[in-house]
Amino acid sequence: MPNGVSLRGQLLGWLLLPLFLLLSVAAFLVYSETVKLTTLAYDRALFDSTRALSRQVQVRDGRIEVDLPAEARAILRYDERDTIYFQVKDAAGRVIAGDHDMPVPPAALHRVDLPIFYDAKLNGRSVRVAAVFIPSPLGTGTGETLIQVAETVFKRDSIMRDALVGIVVMQLCILASTALLVWLGVRQGLAPLDGLQAEIASRSHLDLRAVPERDAPLEVRPLVRSINDLLQRLEANIDAQRRFIAYAAHQLRTPLAGIKTQAELALRETTPQAMRHALEQLHISAERATHLANQLLALARAEPGALSETHFCRLDLTRLVKEASIAWVPEALSKGIDLGYEGSSVEVMVRGDPLLLREMVNNLLDNAIRYCPPGTQVTARVMNEGRPTLVIEDDGPGIPAPDRDRVFQRFYRAVVGDVGGTGLGLAIVADGAKAHGASVRLESLDGASGTRITIVFPPAQE
Ligand SMILES: Nc1ncnc2c1ncn2[C@@H]1O[C@H](COP(=O)(O)OP(=O)(O)OP(=O)(O)O)[C@@H](O)[C@H]1O
Ligand SMILES: [Mg+2]
Incomplete structure (x- = not known):
């Protein structure tokens, strides 16, 4: 893990980023399913009109006619938002009823007596068309009669737009509340670490007791154990040093007291010979004390744990x-x-x-x-x-x-x-x-x- 990266940040990142991707994929799937179902529902309604129109196709005097009274025509064309077009065309391509400039179904979709749906342009506007080819009635020649009803796509577009906005808003709400929950969860989950930190921070440098392991989360216990091991080694080392200092002080006290006494004795001597003799003794004692101090210092350096191999x-x-x-x-x-x-x-x-x-x-x-x-x-x-x-x-x-x-x-x-x-x-x-x-x-x-x-x-x- 690079320097200064927060555990909270990492956890949030790792949880929220995949969640965001998952929610985006889910939003896309929900949207495309909504588009499919809405199209299907509107297409069915449109085809109902086509069927109703097809039922009005009759043969009179050997010619095809459409019996469409004014009210029926008004009902067929009625829609709150969209414009409806219709057309009945015989096998010869003559328009028998309805609008003249209707598009023709793509050849690839051509089939008889079954619904055909396609998108097209009419008068510069996008339309959806429901069409059906029915066999021409007896006595009116061969081929099929084409019946088509088309509508502009305003209400379809607006419902798609509403669905898209609704889905995006819903997903954003889910993402925001999940982020909040994850953040709270992570905070709650990491709370024991704060406790541990406070416990260690509140200690004095002399308090080398083991950090309580049972308060730490399972994942952090190995770390606590290592810290405790280190504390134990540190305590052993400090103990050894403390003992050594006491011991060295004890060892040095006697020779130093001896030197002091010998110096006092030398000062009390009156003749130069006696004084010289006393000073010679003092010199020997001082040399021994120096040697002892040097040996003690060398021993302190050699003590286990005093030197690090690094x-x-x-x-x-x-x-x-x-x-x-x-x-x-x-x-x-x-x-x-x-x-x-x-x-x-x-x-x-x-x-x-x-x-x-x-x-x-x-x-x-x-x-x-x-x-x-x-x-x-x-x-x-x-x-x-x-x-x-x-x-x-x-x-x-x-x-x-x-x-x-x-x-x-x-x-x-x-x-x-x-x-x-x-x-x-x-x-x-x-x-x-x-x-x-x-x-x-x-x-x-x-x-x-x-x-x-x-x-x-x-x-x-x-
Ligand atoms: N090469 C040696 N031959 C004979 N005896 C030895 C030899 N080396 C050490 N010893 C014996 O081992 C004892 C311990 O030696 P050590 O070096 O630890 O202490 P020391 O020589 O008495 O004191 P220091 O070295 O601190 O001045 C010595 O007192 C001495 O009796
Ligand atoms: Mg020796």
């Missing part, structure tokens, strides 16, 4: 992973870890959110470098074996089997000891992979030693 773009995973690895080289070097990139050197395209993908790769590299001792190797790899695949592996201590399922949970940390970290890194990886429709697999290499995390993306369509 905002994803096609990007080269090889390039993204290579760039991230290069950025981590100084950190790896400072820890005596050999960080390298292996795998595809050509483009491997995926559809996704570049920021979130970078966060995921950074977290995996950060983990490998953070939890592996000096002298170990960390390898990043991008492959395209049917599906774009990212692997980050190391030959470090590995993750103990009991922890492997739980490291993807938020705030779960398997390490003991002060290596820093919030326990959110792998949760970001897991949620981010889910947002991209990708799967994550965690393996510990060579028994307990080494960790390999593999993410398999869906193929990127053109």
Whole structure:
């Protein structure tokens, strides 16, 4: 349906236009039937005169005569509106009685003793003629005598005109009242939609309750159901966000309170050495709080439903992973870890959110470098074996089997000891992979030693 087309307009159009056509056809049929019946009735009356005249044809002294007294002639010619003509003609074509300049019946209609009707012109006026050929009476020669009565067509024309006007007026009345009824019906039929509209319009933005489905007409229920589904998803999403904000606030409150206390302590120190020491502690706490805030923001981006796939773009995973690895080289070097990139050197395209993908790769590299001792190797790899695949592996201590399922949970940390970290890194990886429709697999290499995390993306369509 094109933009801005009203349902009412469509319904009215679809109902009234065919109705108008139907009524026009009906009007035409009624009119032609009226014309036929009226013609038949007038023709019969005209032919009665012809018959009456034919009965007056007599034979006297071997010649045909018409015995028509003056009164009978007056009756024959009498009509309120039309002019009547008549004629009796013998087989030789002699006019025995009546008007001389009468037309002759078309040859095609010629038959004996049966009524003939035809239209003709007489003295410049249209006339209808009823004629009959009767066999010439005995002794008057062969051939037929022609008897004709004609009348002008004023009353026929006027009755047709009246019939036409009557039919058109009647049909227009029917059309107008039907239009009114249809309009009322459509208005009545669509009234529940207005109720629905009012119900939704009167709501506050916080009211995400389902729209009552039973008040809606059957045809609109699927739409109401979809709206309710959407409302439900929206509510779940808003709930998740609300919970996340409460949770993030709670997580940040403690480190921020700690920073404040440490700053107060530092201010109270009197010697520069003590002050410096206190400031160093403060710096560490501030770094941790910053890291926590960054991880929380990354997690918010990875949350289910936070990103819409319509905002994803096609990007080269090889390039993204290579760039991230290069950025981590100084950190790896400072820890005596050999960080390298292996795998595809050509483009491997995926559809996704570049920021979130970078966060995921950074977290995996950060983990490998953070939890592996000096002298170990960390390898990043991008492959395209049917599906774009990212692997980050190391030959470090590995993750103990009991922890492997739980490291993807938020705030779960398997390490003991002060290596820093919030326990959110792998949760970001897991949620981010889910947002991209990708799967994550965690393996510990060579028994307990080494960790390999593999993410398999869906193929990127053109
Ligand atoms: N490559 C790895 N080798 C050994 N253990 C690992 C490795 N990666 C993760 N882990 C373990 O899994 C736990 C969870 O990791 P995760 O990245 O989720 O949190 P984190 O590193 O502690 O904190 P964050 O990444 O938020 O700073 C870590 O505490 C660590 O014990
Ligand atoms: Mg981590």
